[in-house]
Amino acid sequence: MDGDLSSTATPPLEGCGPALADQLSLPKPLRQRVFEYVRGQGRTARSDISRALGISPGSATTLTADLIRANLIREVADPERGQGRGRPRVALEIVPEAGHVIGIKLGDDRHTAALSDFAGRLICDLTLPASTKARPSYQIVDEIGALLTGLLEKAGKTLRDVSGIGIGMVGIVDHAQGIVHWSPLLDSTDQAFGAAVEERFGLPVALENDANMLTLSELWFGAGRVKSDFAVVTLEKGVGMGLVLNNQLYRGSFGMGLELGHTKVQMEGALCRCGQRGCLEAYISDDALTREAATVLNLAPDTDGPASTMAALYQQAAAGHAPALRIFQRAGRFLALGLSNVVQLFDPALLILSGERMTYEFMYADHLSADVQALVLSQNKMPCKIEIRGHRDLHWARGATARALADMTDRLFNTETPA
Amino acid sequence: MDGDLSSTATPPLEGCGPALADQLSLPKPLRQRVFEYVRGQGRTARSDISRALGISPGSATTLTADLIRANLIREVADPERGQGRGRPRVALEIVPEAGHVIGIKLGDDRHTAALSDFAGRLICDLTLPASTKARPSYQIVDEIGALLTGLLEKAGKTLRDVSGIGIGMVGIVDHAQGIVHWSPLLDSTDQAFGAAVEERFGLPVALENDANMLTLSELWFGAGRVKSDFAVVTLEKGVGMGLVLNNQLYRGSFGMGLELGHTKVQMEGALCRCGQRGCLEAYISDDALTREAATVLNLAPDTDGPASTMAALYQQAAAGHAPALRIFQRAGRFLALGLSNVVQLFDPALLILSGERMTYEFMYADHLSADVQALVLSQNKMPCKIEIRGHRDLHWARGATARALADMTDRLFNTETPA
DNA sequence: GCAATTAATTTAGGTCTTGAAAATATGGAC
DNA sequence: GTCCATATTTTCAAGACCTAAATTAATTGC
Incomplete structure (x- = not known):
């Protein structure tokens, strides 16, 4: 509000420089870094570890020996053995059986769970239908129970084999505290949902906004692995977004997702279900398209719910019906506008589009x-x-x-930040 | 493009998890962290250091002793001495004379330089007029020379007292390489400007996009010190933006500023000088306002250049001239729209507005x-x-x-990332 | 076979850091 | 004033951790 440089916003604060201790500066133990490097590479030799992590060959030997003794990694016959000139490298890999984790996505009308081994490989997965109504949290815990039982049975494992659970769900989620401030799945707010699941199954639970989970999926298994900055945009019922910036998942200050769907693409534009005008979602969501489709297709908007209207619209567009096609084209233009704003503001190296609605990809892509x-x-x-x-x-x-894997690893080397 | 989970985008990559070594995991030496903590606090006791950094009291003694011996910090008579019960705390502070740095902002029509001591305190500053035309880089190096000479003379120092220079300028700047890919100040592209300045004055030089510099200013001296995520928006000729996310300055992938000014606020909207339509700048920049002002004020748009037109428009609005006022109000609405998109996408804890145009703040604020x-x-x-x-x-x-201070500190404890 | 080459291990030594106890410097009770 | 409680700082031995350099190991090319 002024030009005064000497005063700071918070009076008692003297000195200069960032005042918040960046958690970044607390280093991970070297042992963990070695472990994560091996997991990241899938298969490596000690000499690679030493080079990549900038540690001495001696340390590589000591540290890997520790990890081998702890049965976390192991030596393995290398197919590329005997390629080079000198002593052949000994390949190391994660012991996949060292532990298992389960990841769960809680959805609007169905839940999906995946069982993964310690090396991050998918072992087994299961999807079950679920209610579309908001309900008390204990009920959702029950649904998770059914999911776990089914999944473990399918995989021939028991809960004892599992060392951690990760859960992604729509809503405003405090990932650090495991609290769901709000979610369409729950009939009440500010639920200590993470703690409830932890207590029920006796396992550590990590809770996260679903768009963040999808972003983590790209960071761990997808194209994002080799990018330091990228964005993931999800097109489902709503339009969600996740960001990885400086190699880290960025969650925002308030734990509510980054709401691309409610950025404005038009001053005083179309009315959105959130009550605002000009939101991106007001132009590209199912609701918006079905509203327009009702006119073009001469359908009552609510004959069989929006899903069937969407299907009909899509069919007509694919068949070349011009007005139907134009509806998709217009939505595509607005989507492009919204995405261009993301690119302009974040300057990411990569933008990943995902979500149910990308079924219509050939319309958009x-x-x-x-x-x-x-x-x-x-x-x-x-x-x-x-x-x-x-x-x-x-x-x-x-x-x-x-x-869940990341948390489990932190716990293993006890670097975890106590909630 | 598919649902295949097992294949990754880059075939040779096995394993899972983030593949890029985050530079975050290389920890700063403890000695540096102590030093930075002292600078951040302005004045602290050893016991505070030990608590805040989670190190043993013994280490605090050893480390501070090192820093005192190196003449980087010193004990100081504490005004609050004798408050408590036990042995009084001994206050420590940075030795301000331990070094000096100079920060420079290169502007469209003037340059500003500031001299700061090692504790970050402003000692002296100087602004000189400059050309408004693009020119060769050696000429700008000359201008920097004049700026330095004037500043040092004013402060009674010599170049020998200075241990580093930071330079902020408009354009596309590669901060790591010190290369200016493009700038309105320079008549050619991809200049190794940082190296040129370094060679000329024999001092380490840090180059940065100007919006980033302003953001750093808030991070080091302003309200941003205590926020982990915030945005700074600058309103000058154009609309710029800087972001601090996860306590770190975020620069984007390509080193070009984060262009809030060219996010779209209207599909097929007003024409912008960048050639696109619907850019925020097309609604709130001087050019846009003067164009409208020309109509309202019955002025030829180019009588005395846009600056005088702006001044006249502002005067009329302040005097209550309704059409003039409406021009500002409309611009304000578009600005709010653009900012709301930033808030919606980043969820920052704080948004700081700054820049020359905020002179008209009472119009906007x-x-x-x-x-x-x-x-x-x-x-x-x-x-x-x-x-x-x-x-x-x-x-x-x-x-x-x-x-410049941050770089100098890194150099001092040699943590710097070699370019 | 022998040199060249690359990988892994061993070992001695150095640098940090901690933990616990001791020393220090005060305020307050009596 | 003396003594005790309290809080800060220092001392110092022990240990964790890492590196450098030398050594051992396993190959290929000639």
Whole structure:
């Protein structure tokens, strides 16, 4: 409000520089870094570890010996053995049986769970239908119980084999405290949902916003692994977003998802179900499209619910019906506009599109990437790559296993931040 | 493009988890963390250091003794001495004379430099007029020379007293390499500008996009010190933005600023000087306002250049001239829309508005914050705080001193990342 | 076979850091 | 004033951790 440089916003604060201790500076133990490097590579030799982590060969020997003794990694016959000139490298890999984790995506009308081994490999998965109504949290805990039972039975394991659970769900989630401030699945707010699940099954539980889980899935298993900054946009009922910035999942200050769907693409624009005007969702959500479709297709908007209207609209568009096609095209243009804003603001190296609605991908994909690039100021710079990914529930659930794995690893080397 | 989970985007990559070594995991030496803590606090006791950094009291003694021996910190008579019960705490502070740095903001029509001591305190500053034309880089190096000479003379110092320079400038800047890919100040592209300045004055130079410098200024000296996530929006000729996320300055993938000014606020909207349509800048920049002002004020748009037209428009609005007022109000609404998108996408804890154009703050400030909140989906969450800050060039230059200080500190404890 | 080459291990030594006890410097009770 | 409670700081031995350099190991090319 002024030009005064000497005063700071909080009077008692003297000195200068960032005042918050960045948790970044507390280093992970070297042993954990070795372990994570091996997991990241899948298979490596000690000499690689030493080079990649900048530690002495001697340390590599000592540390890997520790990990081998703890039965976390093991030596393995290397197929590439005998390629080079000197002494052959001894490949190391994670012991997959060292532990298992379960990742769960709680959805609007179905839940999916995935069982993963310690190396991050998918072992087994299961999807069960669920209610579409808001309900008390103990009921959802029950549903998780059914999911776990089914999954473990299918895999021939027991709960004792599992060392952690990750859960992704829609809503406002405090990942650090395991509290669900709000979710369409729950009939009350500010639930200590993580603690409830922990107590019920006696396992550590990590809770996370579902868009974040999908983002973690890309960071751990997808194209995001080799990018330091990327965005994931999900098209489902709503439009969600997750971000990885500086190699870290960015969650925002208030734990509510990053709401791309409610960014404004038009001043005083179309009315959105959130009550605002001009939201992106007001132009590209199912509701918006079905509203328009009702006119074009001469359908009552609510004959069989929006899903069937969408299907009909899609069918007509695919068959070449011009008005139907134009509805999709217009939605595509608005989507491109919204995405271009993301690219302009974050300058990510990669933008991943995912979610149920990308079923209609051939409607969007053709021009979408070009449309976005055209809307972005590109001063000789490399354009942001746009990828369209699958939309299966399993992706979400795998993201949850990633989160569970990360937590489990931290616990193993006790670096975890106590909640 | 598919639902296949087993294949990764880059075939040779096995394993799972983030593949990029986050530079975060290489820890700063404890000695440096102590030093930075002292600088951050301004004045602290050893016992505080031990508690805050989670190290043993013994280590605090040893480390501070080292720093005292190196003449980087010193004991000081504490005004609060003798408050408590037990042995009084001995206050420690940075030795301000241990070093000096200079921060420079290179502007469109003037340059500003600031001299700061090792404790981050401003000692002296100087602004000189500059050309408004693009010119070769050696000429700008000359201008920097004049700036340094003037500043040092004013302060009674010599170049030998200075241990680092930070420079902020408009354009596409590679901060790691010190290369200016493009800038309106330079008549050619991809200049190794940092190296040129380094060679000329024999001092380490840090180059940075100017919006980032301003953001650093808030992170080091302003309200951002105690926030882990915040955004800084600058209103000058263009609309710029800087972000601190997870306690770190976020620079984007391509080193070009985060272009809030060219996010789209309207499909097929007003034409922007960048060639696109619907950019925020097309609604709130000087050019846009003067174009409208020309109509209202019956002025030829180019009588004395846009600056004088702006001044006239502002005067009329302040005097209550309704059409002039409406021009500002409309611009304010679009600004609010653009800001609401930032808040919606990043969920920052704080949004700081700064820059020359905030001179007209009383035009904007009244409703701006409320307008933004009204446009943001707020599901019971604490609203993002919006602050309007001064706009003096000095803020930029101080940000540059912060960057120079950070680099100098890294060098001192040799943690620096070799370019 | 022998040199060259690369990988892994051993070992001695150095640098940090901690933990516990001791020393220090005060305020307050009597 | 003396003594005790309290809080800060220092001392110092013990140990964790890592590195450097030398050594051992396992190959290929000639």
